[in-house]
Amino acid sequence: MSNQIIQGILLGGYYALIACGLSFMFSVMRIINLAHGSLAVFAAFALWWLASRFHIPPFVGLLIVLPLMAAIGWALQRFLLERSARGGALLPILTTFGLAIVIDNMLFEQFGADTRSLAPYIGSLSYDSWEWPGNIYVGKLAVIMFATAVILLGGLQLFLTRTRLGRSIRATSEDPDTAGLVGVDARRANAIAASIAMVTVGLAGAFLGMRATFDPYAGAPQLLFAFEAAVIGGAGSLWGTLVGGIVLALAQTVGAQVHPQGFLIGGHAVFLVVLFVRLSTSGLGLRGLLRLPSRSAS
């Protein structure tokens, strides 16, 4: 059983990684990005394309893809989300939903329906493992993913609390109007936040491609896992996202133990239980649902 728990926790690192961008975007910009999973798959395809076409190993390819994702984040915010956010809270959700469909089908048109993976391009890392005491084998890639998640979430937390730019981003998320009055360029802060979110999406896409397979329509399940991890952990906090990812993964692992097809059901069940507990304790509404800190001023 301890083996399952350890594997579950490590898998949780992957879920935290993929939920990180979704949670960050929601907590900072109040935008639920339904194109999140599709953008991760897009990053995976970009890495795959670089690897298969130009023989650039995925870890090197990240040096190209992550800046590209940052640029995409900036452009998304400036040209799409900022405009749609003016139309109310619902419009960005619909916009990103549409964006997800556009990305999925563009990928399908370009790359076809074949299932791809980055595993062939990372050598033995895709199946190498370490032996831990107690005859437990852990995949090197899983450990790297978990470490990346911890470093990324911790780094983001430090960035938000300790740096001037991080404070500006938090101030903008709390009250953009007043942020402007103290000298913060709210548009710039939001665009930078979107860039950061997309960089985390790029990382998540890379690990998606390395640990498993993907195809043009693989975005939706990724979005679902990200959403579940974010909601379980409480979308307001970054460390909560890590906890949410681990809880989701443990539930899936336990579900798979109970029944071979229980993997997904276990995750969904825990998600729904958390959801209903949240609903009943904090009153109905999306705000309470996602455990948002109240925004009431003074």
Added chain:
Amino acid sequence: MSLLSVEDLVVRHGLLQAVRGVSFRIERGETLALVGANGAGKTTLLRAIAGAHQPAAGRVLLDGADLTNVPSHKRVGMGIALVPEGRKLFVQMTVEENLLLGRTASRPGEWSVDRVLDMFPNLKPRRHAKTGHLSGGEQQATAIGRALMSNPEVLLLDEVSLGLSPLIVDRVYAALQGLMASGTTIILVEQDLSRALSVSDRVICMLEGRVALEGPSKAVSRDEVTKAYFGLHRKSPGSVPA
């Protein structure tokens, strides 16, 4: 040249014309009090000077430079800082973080977190407390400190006494007195008429979006201001303004 001049400023909230052609100038080091009834347009005027509202017509000039199309965050960098009505702190953030945010525009100057804490000693023990948990007086002190952190040329104070007990208001004004004496240019909105007249060099009374009375605070009588405040100075009493 005047430090700040407002020329024929018109600001609308949708169909409502909140500020209707207001003009005034303020010299460096002067303290100007804006008085007027609720809805007279004082807050809108201050927010338009700070850049939070786009004027429909007219200009705002700082040191002769036209600010009309400059967004609010850039105006902070040029030396205009607003202490907004209702304080508008970032309640999820600590006192120190709120103060540090005030320094975003990086104007050179002498204000630092420690100096603000020296000015408002009651904030010292609350330095790392979230501002949402502070008392009204502490919040107001933080809001003033946050504006000062940008080392402003002109400090706009919107109803700093709102919702505070008289004792705390005294304390806030005692702290501001040093600021006024040091030559900071201040425009303040204040509901308490005698306080507004006692701390300012000049007073402007607004009525329905217009300047109803302007004069040196020492020279105008309370009575004159009261008349302007309620619109009693008009030739034809009871007429509906256009």
